[in-house]
Structure formats: C-alpha cells, structure tokens
Amino acid sequence: MIKIGIRYGKIDFFKNKREIVLLKSFPCIYGKCSFCNYIEDNSKDEHLINKINFETLQNITGEFGILEVINSGSVFELPHDTLQKIKDIAIEKNIGIIYFEIYYGYMNRIDEIKKKFGNIEIRFKMGIETFDNDFRVNTLNKNFKLDKDAIRTLNDKIFSVCLMVCVKGQTKEMIDNDIKIAMENFKVTTINVFINNGTPIERDPYLYEWFINKYSYLKSDTKIEILLDNKDLTVYEQ
Ligand code: SF4
Structure with missing residues (x-):
C-alpha cells in the first residue's frame, strides 16, 4: 500500500508558533486505546525508524526557537x-523549547x-482525552484514572493536555466539565474534535454542531x- 504523509511542518497559525515533526517510533507501550489508529505508523525496525527520522529532522530551521x-x-x-x-539539531539551531508526547504510565x-x-x-x-474516568477507561480503553x-x-x-470531544457516548455536560478542568489546571489545552478513523469509536454529529x-x-x-481535523497540525501519515 502506498503511504501518503507529511512529517515536517510549521505551526504559524496558533499564538504559540513552532516547527513540528512527526517521527517514527517503536510501538506505543500501551497500544490499546480504542480510538487510536496512529500506532499503525509504529515500527520495530530501528534502522528504518532512524533513517526516516534523520531525513525528517533535516528540515528543521529553528526559526521559531520552538520544536514540537x-x-x-x-x-x-x-x-x-x-x-x-x-538534541544536536536543537543546539545547532538555537531551539530553546521542545515539546514531547508522553503516556501517563511514563x-x-x-x-x-x-x-x-x-x-x-x-x-x-499528554493525551488524557477526558476527565471522566468512566468514559476514559471503559469507552476509550485508556487505562488510568485521575x-x-x-x-x-x-x-x-505536564505543560499541556489533549482532550477528545464529540465522541458518541459523551454528553454536553462531560465536555463542558472537561474544558473547565483543563483550563483551570493546565497552561495549554489541545482540543481534538474526533473524526471517524476506522476504529470502533464514532463521532457524534449532534455534539459536533453543539461544540462548534x-x-x-x-x-x-491563547491557552x-x-x-478540527487530524491534519490541522500540518503533519500526518495515512
Ligand atoms: S492514543 Fe497514545 S497511548 Fe493510546 S494507543 Fe495511541 S499512541 Fe498509545
């Protein structure tokens, strides 16, 4: 199958301007979230992972001083x-801030x-998706409670959390509560509006209209x- 994707991009449309790279990695240690199809990009071939990543990292200019x-x-x-x-590229290009993703178990x-x-x-x-423990554990199959x-x-x-909204089974009250807790507790919150992606989890179109x-x-x-789309960060693999 031919894979189409973009692994380097610039986020200059949010207040926090930065370069972003989507790197290849070993399999996610958890790998069981019911909505997740991105782990299809994971590999066990270290040579291939490094080769693709080195090619991707070559694009970095350091123009914003921030890399995600x-x-x-x-x-x-x-x-x-x-x-x-x-690390070498960050030093060479004067990048003072790097964002990394981390799973709760780490x-x-x-x-x-x-x-x-x-x-x-x-x-x-960190993708916590929701502060509703029951929904996170039993519907999204993400195995931690907060x-x-x-x-x-x-x-x-943690600097920033990611929420997932407009999923079937969520309610307006749950989303209101999630956004309130995130804004009260974290410096920045990313809100991912769920898009159907071939997993058993589905978007709720009524919640989507309401949310928008x-x-x-x-x-x-600024927080x-x-x-709205899984390509909004400019990088994607599909
Ligand atoms: S959402 Fe994150 S933690 Fe869950 S399976 Fe996907 S990559 Fe792993």
Missing part, C-alpha cells in the same frame, strides 16, 4: 540515536528526558488549540 516532536506514542519510544539527533520517568536535554526546556503533552491529587501532580509535571456553536470563540484563547 510527535511520534504516535511517547518520547520514550524514540530510539536513542533519534533523541541524540534531536510519568515517573520524565526527569530522564529533562536531564538528557540539559538546558533545553522540555514541555510534555482524582484531584493526580490532576494536581499532572499540573506540576458553543466553543468556536476559544480559537482566540487553547482546537484541532
């Missing part, structure tokens, strides 16, 4: 050589990455990034 790295998993699933290359290891990158500020993004203490700990360690009418104004909020 996504990899259909967590930063810990990037090979050592790829991480080293990211929370106790985030200092390893901070240490590895020295003076470069590392900001972690109480108030856990949210406080996340607030200390109610929350489009958040597009001008919120709304993604």
